[in-house]
Amino acid sequence: MSGHKYTIRMGYILILIILGLNFTSGDHSAKAIRKLSAEEKAAYIDQLEIYEFFARRVELVGGHKQPAIWFRLRNKSDVSFSQVRVKINFFDKKQRLIHESYFHPVHDNTSFNYAIDSLAPEQVWQMSHSRYYIPTGVPTHWRDGNAYAEIVDVEINPNN
Secondary structure (H helix, E strand, O other): OHHHHHHHHHHHHHHHHHHHHHHHHOOOOOOOOOOOOHHHHHHHHHOEEEEEEEEEEEEOOOOOEEEEEEEEEEEOOOOOEEEEEEEEEEEOOOOOEEEEEEEEEEOOOOOOOOOEOOEOOOOEEEOOOOOOEOOOOOOOOOOOOOEEEEEEEEEEOOOO
16 A cells, blocks of 8 residues: 555656646746837837826825825827836925935736736826825925926836
């Protein structure tokens, strides 16, 4: 009986090894993210539009005011994006950069309730009208509206 258990155990091990080889040696290029050149990224970024940008202090629960950001993002290209990274620049009254904050409205970690995992052609992303991106670390001398948003990084959906 012990020889039979050994044979069964060896059979399971062989099956696991074969399955493991199939998972590691297969062609997974459809799921791999293609690395874009700097020129390609710039061309894709040019086809994304940030509009209706809103930057001001809003009163939060407890009565204190905090900087808040809201905008819409439109994909005017013919590809879907799996990641879009936006940089928010905050300026002082002399137009000097005083703070930067990064925001990812499109990414594959959709545990954040504001994010989507893909931005399709002609699709518009926006936060709900009652929610804002609340950046941390913005100096107190920042004035409402004195901010600028720019797209700094993108990845195209591997299924394009």
